[in-house]
Amino acid sequence: MGVTKTQHFTEEQNELAVLAKALGHPARIAIIEHLIKVDSCICGDLVNELPLAQPTVSQHLKELKNAGLIKGNFEGASICYCLNEEGFEKIKSFFSLINTYLENRKDQCC
């Protein structure tokens, strides 16, 4: 029926999925990459940087913010967005687990 069965999964699994989903769009990858490149950012910048209209960029920023991957504060007339370490920490520990597993994996059955 089209609704994710969130209730049936653990909180950790749902959190990770939310974070990954937020990164699951090239525009949002581009936003993260741009934030790293300029090391602090105004939204207007992004509208020029991305091949998308201003409302669309605003929407993508909102999703990244909701997922906890970026933070935004008013700075004069515009808004300063930057990476939110907290969100990335959670992803980091998940991938650490995977990397440790992959490095120690003895026999790859497939």
Added chain:
Amino acid sequence: MGVTKTQHFTEEQNELAVLAKALGHPARIAIIEHLIKVDSCICGDLVNELPLAQPTVSQHLKELKNAGLIKGNFEGASICYCLNEEGFEKIKSFFSLINTYLENRKDQCC
């Protein structure tokens, strides 16, 4: 409208988005976690493990496979699924970039 403007982003950005999107569902996170836990897996296992019907699990496996995050081989009557290192490598280098940035970031403007 409603179609992601894939053409306007770099191949790397699109690839990362595909990988992240594939992880953007709790069932698929659960599948990855289970594959790590049992260190090789048969799909039937997963149908019992997950709160989803067999066709739904099959679909999620397909998406993980398409994204390059898991591999599957026939093993007798059933199929043996396991992690595909290649896919995770790509994600790893992206997060390395982010971690390096976050660790060296001087002033957090937000």
Added chain:
DNA sequence: CTAATTAATCGTAATATTGCAATATAAATA
């Protein structure tokens, strides 16, 4: 206060995702 600038929100069309029953396919076994 008014105009200009910047970014968020609303409304909506186009498309994608999620989930499952029903069915199909493929291999193992009796």
Added chain:
DNA sequence: TATTTATATTGCAATATTACGATTAATTAG
């Protein structure tokens, strides 16, 4: 060969996502 077992595919309903024009809200400059 017929049956069982394991997994994939199809078709469809419910819902979510993507994108953007129009509008609104908030801030700054004059």
